[in-house]
Amino acid sequence: MALLEIKNLGISFGGLRAVDNFSITIEKGQLYGLIGPNGAGKTTMFNLLTGVYKPSSGSIMLDGENITGKKNVEINRAGIARTFQNIRLFKDLTVLDNVKAGLHNGYPYGTVTGILRLPKYFKVEKEMTEKAIELLKVFDLDKEKDHLASNLPYGKQRKLEIARALATNPKLLLLDEPAAGMNPNETAELMDTIRFVRDNFDVSILLIEHDMKLVSGICEKLTVLNFGQVLTQGDTADVLNDPEVIKAYLGE
Amino acid sequence: MMSFISYFINGLSLGSVYAIIALGYTMVYGIAKMLNFAHGDVIMIGGYVVFTVVSTMGLPPLAAILVAVIVCTVLGITIEKVAYRPLRMASPLAVLITAIGVSYLLQNIALLVFGSNPKSFTSVVSVPALKLAGGKLTISGETIVTIVTCIIIMIGLTTFIKKTKAGQAMLAVSEDKGAAQLMGINVDGTIALTFAIGSALAAIAGALLCSAYPTLTPYTGSMPGIKAFVAAVFGGIGSIPGAFLGGLLLGVIENLSKAYISSQLSDAIVFAVLIVVLLVKPTGILGKKINEKV
């Protein structure tokens, strides 16, 4: 069974069809790319998938569970986590606490336990910290764990967002332009990290990216969006050689 | 029945004052995206200026109002430039706290200059009262002038925004500051103009308010100011007809609840109405929905 199955998804804003008749299937462990020109509806797709917007038509199945129209909190608990195009970190929390916030639902204890500092507090907090540091190490952020998130350089902020999303233990990870603002070295490093995450965290990844080197380097399959509709989808190499795709990107 | 009509008309008059004040709030909120907490205190300053000019210089009321309009306009522009402009990029919380600071500053300056004893304000209105229904229903001159002034201001302001370049610039800035800047609109100038208009209206509102309720203290402006903000939210913040509608409704609700429910609870009722409106329609009666970009 596929991990994610979207059928005929659509949404309109004031009469404008932002996404129309969108279908996609993502298998377990797949690295999938969503590309298309600016304004094609890629981020809108992510917002639909994570419950920020409610779709006006179509259905979303995650691992056999219908999550169409659910709230974003429920969708995260069902197993979808994301990063944002315009970075949204908890800027006044430390790097460590950003990731620990991501561990919120995985490591529960009550408010009273926390205030009264009951033994469970110390036990769970310790586990949380260990898990968070383990995640930070993957992204080479463990040395900065006590820095405020807002003090990190741009590239590391993007990585921290991925770490925080991973902390929620998702089945599907959505990355919105993870390489934006990175130099070629950083991008190459990021590609390794993304592959590592996929191989070690039992997660499928759907990413939006403009950097074609990254897309062709790591994505196994691609879907191209144009004007809110699927232009074409399939194996990365085939899609990138499709004259329609080239036309959409370069214009006529 | 007559008493009901009389309460209702008085409510319209009070509501007209709220509407004029609410226009200042709503324009500033629409354009600078901030709650100018000090707006109510500009009204109070306007009242004191009229009072001082009339009682010490003996000028006619209309001239006094003109002086008040000039003083308040300058004051509004100064407040914007000194206190709010440096915070254009700051968090809304910081801006609001600054506005509260400005409000307190104005109150306490007035307290030092004019003292805490209430001044008895002589009405600026010389229009005679209107007697209707064989003398059973009396409408005071203040009431008539207030309602008429409010209507004139409404029409004037709507025309200004629709027909003039400056008015169109205001609309553009309220839609999208960045884009307006790129289109060559002087954003700072437009925001200053908005404060100027709002403060000039506050001066007029101050004169009318003090004519209807002739005791003037440094705190005269704060409660009507807050209620006018409630009116602006009620009608839909950012909307000029909304401020008008919200102001009138609030004035009527307040006066009727004073008359028929409890004079002590009338403020509580006004605030309760605000809460109910915000729960049912958070954008107010005529407000537009704003979506946050993700």
Place this chain on the structure above:
Amino acid sequence: MDKSINSKKFHLNKTTRSNLITYGMVIAAYIIVQILVNGGHVTSLMKGLLVPLCIYSIMAVSLNLTVGILGELSLGHAGFMCVGAFSSSLFSLLMLETIPNAGIRFFLAILVGAASAAVAGIIVGIPVLRLRGDYLAIVTLAFGEIIKNVVNVIYLGKDSRGLHISLKNATELNLEEGGQIIINGAMGITGTPKNATFTIGVILILITLFIVLNLINSRSGRAIMSVRDNRIAAESIGINITKYKLMAFAISASLAGVAGVLYSHNLSSLTATQKNFGYNQSIMILVFVVLGGIGNIRGSIISAVILTLLPELLRGFNTYRMLIYAIVLIVMMIFNWAPALIDFRKRHSLKRYFSKNTEEKEAS
């Protein structure tokens, strides 16, 4: 090997150390005041200020939880203090004979005050926390005024037939001969036992600190702060924002209620006026929070104490007090937020001069 583990165990992290300093500061202040009082060095005027100092400290910490940690501006905090004050006074008066032990009765009164303020906080919070920013500020202000207004029209009396309530006047209560009016409309409550002492006040400050500081450094606190920093991101990682907003708001309200209990049990007659429970009071507390540093719990206590003492210490200052507070608010905000000044501070900050040294130390 063993040694390194031990040293790690005893190495306090930065937050714990900072919290201990805060507790220590309060305890040290308490001890110094006690020594001064016992030595007869404290005027009766100053003695009268001791409980209010505790009240304002608790109020400031509690408001800082809403403003600094939750990131929402509440202008109705005095309203929750009002709820705590009236509910606990009512409790104390009704239980005067039932619970003769003043200690137990006052302890229960504190719980009653905290619980009623928390309930008020939840009732206010459910609708209000859906709103954002300025709306929230104005609606909390409105709620504070409503609470104050409503308290002023309540008449409550007790006689052998039980309790009677009216919203009109005292005669409507139809009390029997010998019946007792407990809440007398705008005249409020008279005869609340004066149970509040400086020692109890300081204990309550410590408990307030314990609750707030431990909350901040826990899972729920992190959730609250993540909602403050970025609501959409918080939702995206599965944090129930309504729950945590409401939790912070209710805790903050209940602590304000505790301050109200201290307030009402420090006065023989309790009325709700613009001065004590109006928005002026709420804004006063906000001044404490802003001056002490938004989000800085220790700062709130320090500034509450200084700003309460200063007007009493400097004669003539009282006239200019609010004027100076107003200027302080504006200057603090501009100093913290104006781009030009932020730049200036970065270039000339002391931290920058010292940071080199600390880095070297850490490296060695």
